[in-house]
Amino acid sequence: MNEFKLSEGLFLYPTPAGAYQAISSMEADKPRRFLRRLLQLAQTPPLTIEQLLMLADGDEESKVLELLHHCQKLGWVQGVDTVIEAPIGALEDILPELLDKITDNGKVLLADDQGFYLACSGFPHEVAEELSALSADLAMLHKRRSGLLINNMGIASQAWAIVDAFGNSQIGFWPVFIGQQCFVIAIAGIPHFNQPEFVTLIWALSIRYAKKDDPRRVDGFGTL
Numbered sequence: 001m002n003e004f005k006l007s008e009g010l011f012l013y014p015t016p017a018g019a020y021q022a023i024s025s026m027e028a029d030k031p032r033r034f035l036r037r038l039l040q041l042a043q044t045p046p047l048t049i050e051q052l053l054m055l056a057d058g059d060e061e062s063k064v065l066e067l068l069h070h071c072q073k074l075g076w077v078q079g080v081d082t083v084i085e086a087p088i089g090a091l092e093d094i095l096p097e098l099l100d101k102i103t104d105n106g107k108v109l110l111a112d113d114q115g116f117y118l119a120c121s122g123f124p125h126e127v128a129e130e131l132s133a134l135s136a137d138l139a140m141l142h143k144r145r146s147g148l149l150i151n152n153m154g155i156a157s158q159a160w161a162i163v164d165a166f167g168n169s170q171i172g173f174w175p176v177f178i179g180q181q182c183f184v185i186a187i188a189g190i191p192h193f194n195q196p197e198f199v200t201l202i203w204a205l206s207i208r209y210a211k212k213d214d215p216r217r218v219d220g221f222g223t224l
Helices: 016-023 030-038 049-055 061-073 091-100 125-153 196-209
Strands: 011-014 077-080 108-112 117-121 160-163 169-178 181-188
Touching (some): 011 030, 016 030, 016 169, 016 196, 030 049, 030 061, 049 061, 061 077, 091 117, 091 196, 108 125, 117 125, 125 181, 169 196
Antiparallel strands (some): 011 077, 108 117, 108 181, 160 169, 169 181
């Protein structure tokens, strides 16, 4: 693949679609591992062969460039002109504002698979607790039944929803797989995962919870 040539002076940054691809499944194919490692770094890395080799299982140069081209073609990565730093601060301080930006009406929460919410915006405490418990139930159901839906029915999405009589989602639940952890984002209304805040949200969670498979990862970044 000698026809591929890196642009100079750029830094590699995941797009919102790339961040979603990284966390939307427990599968660990090469592109997803590449994106996950990118989201564990303290800042956007320079777009160089050396950096790409560290992010892509140490493959030979031609394969690394092919992988990068694949991710770029699908809109999962982008080149930016300046370094972007990873989000700084305790998760309980930065998550609510980030969550608020990924929904049209501000009603959103992030729950773990034990039924507790890490952050919430727009829901009363009692509602947030019930949604968190429901999220945990759905996460368990997803683990048991998602294989049937994905493999036998060809359903690509792993999200669940409560819909009205017309099939419109009233509450949506999106599983988020980071390291060994499974979280659920619950949103009332329309999600806006195409915002830069979604990348920052996944970046913060990845640094805190992802498996330590990259020596340059920032350990203990953010606390709960």
